[in-house]
Amino acid sequence: MDQRIKLRIEYLRANLKYLNDTELAEYNRLTGQHLTHQHQQQTQEPYQAQQTHQSNQGYQSSQAYQQAPRFEPQPSSDGVNQHHYKQHKQRPVKKPKNKKKRKKVSFWKKLRRFLLLILILMIAFFIYGYQRGKSHAPEGLKTEKFSGQKAPSGATNILILGTDQRDFQTTGDARSDSIMVMQIGAKDKKVKLVSFMRDTLVYQPGVSQYGADTKINVAYNIGEQDDHQGAEYMREVLKKNFDIDIQYYALVNFNSFATVIDSLFPMGVKIDAKFATIGGEKVKSVEVPDDLNWTPEHQDPIQRIKVGPQRMDGRTLLNYARFRKDDEGDFGRTKRQQQVMQAIMSGVKSPLTLFTGSSALGTIKGVTSTNVSDFFMLTHAPGLALNAAKGIESYTVPENGDWVEALDQYGGSGLQIDFDKYQAKLKNLLG
CATH class of the missing domain: 3.40.630.190 (LCP protein)
Structure with a gap:
């Protein structure tokens, strides 16, 4: 199963109670189920029970997901669909990775390294000339x-x-x-x-x-x-x-x-x-x-x-x-x-x-x-x-x-x- 599909299913399942009509339809299409809003409260299956069913339906679901046209909901007069649409499109904020702070090299260490390099070059030149x-x-x-x-x-x-x-x-x-x-x-x-x-x-x-x-x-x-x-x-x-x-x-x-x-x-x-x-x-x-x-x-x-x-x-x-x-x-x-x-x-x-x-x-x-x-x-x-x-x-x-x-x-x-x-x-x- 495509990794992107798998991640999408996990996201929808985690928020099953709060899905709008469009998201619920997407969930049913990807998992091969036929849930309605009446079943949302009762159908919070464990991840392990769904895993076998997903593997059987994976290939077909992947094709269906790739071939099906994207559904772009129209905003309603009450603004409910518009709210869920925006919520759906919003990407989760990624936490910045903790980068290790580089230790600053002091001026004197840089000077010593430079002088050491000059000394090595002088010795090499001296030996070559000799x-x-x-x-x-x-x-x-x-x-x-x-x-x-x-x-x-x-x-x-x-x-x-x-x-x-x-x-x-x-x-x-x-x-x-x-x-x-x-x-x-x-x-x-x-x-x-x-x-x-x-x-x-x-x-x-x-x-x-x-x-x-x-x-x-x-x-x-x-x-x-x-x-x-x-x-x-x-x-x-x-x-x-x-x-x-x-x-x-x-x-x-x-x-x-x-x-x-x-x-x-x-x-x-x-x-x-x-x-x-x-x-x-x-x-x-x-x-x-x-x-x-x-x-x-x-x-x-x-x-x-x-x-x-x-x-x-x-x-x-x-x-x-x-x-x-x-x-x-x-x-x-x-x-x-x-x-x-x-x-x-x-x-x-x-x-x-x-x-x-x-x-x-x-x-x-x-x-x-x-x-x-x-x-x-x-x-x-x-x-x-x-x-x-x-x-x-x-x-x-x-x-x-x-x-x-x-x-x-x-x-x-x-x-x-x-x-x-x-x-x-x-x-x-x-x-």
Whole structure:
């Protein structure tokens, strides 16, 4: 039976006592009964008794209801039919559904969600740029075996090596021009940098014959000749002589250093070039070896660098950091290397610079030999830049003039130092 018919029958039955002639006729037609107004008071059947009869008559009643013309009663003079007609046409008022009230989101929650979305997008952009720079980087140095250990203080020490290897040379031909240990993640949030002068005489396991009789910069060369373990052997030498635990290493040669600088600083590194006296006289400019352009066919190329503030590209910065022909010699070179590191860290002190330079960081990772993971670099680079912006605490081993000139086991000139003294100083500095 049509649902509309069923609902109509139920409505008419519920109001059987009050039906007018037209409604009573409609009820009889739909149910197949023949009730009159005399029966209305006696014929209030229960719904269950009618159900069987309705199901038998349903199909015919449905057809009759659909085919029969609608009866539109004419209003009588007394207005009775008009009253019932209006009552019949009036639809029952539907009660509005109770809608659950939505909780209003506060302004601060909306702001937090917006900032979280921006942060996620920035991280995604940073990672994309990093991976893109890494994949497009020129072929770099291979990662070496490195058995690093975390410092007891919980801080992270990173061995930074700069070698004098050129493109036409192998790593076995190179020695380390710059030897640094950078500490990050210390409790005091300071970035610390310890530089070791290359001519410092140290004890090298398996090599030294008379105690501390070998220059420290030779350690990388010796390790490279032993199945490319230059960084690892340097770590062992520093641990043996200065009791420093080093977890990671990063190594660059001439070309990779210049690529790093030019990728991270397309406009150059801002630096105040300084030189000591030469032959006791002050200088306004200095001719320095142009190491990046040195080839067997074109030996000893020269570049002139002026004293004072300027911007240096990777080639110029390399030549500036390696120069040691002023009156401070190797100590002056070590100071310039620390100055260069300070300038680099100062240039990336803003997290925005890191995000816009994420591709450059990927390039750095691609051309550098290092055991630093992508995850470590991505998660620590912003914090490192922020902490370095407050200043890098630098220290040199040995301090200026705090050495005795001595010969190494090969008859070359070296620097003899007090190891007990410097072990205590480094323990106090690095923890």
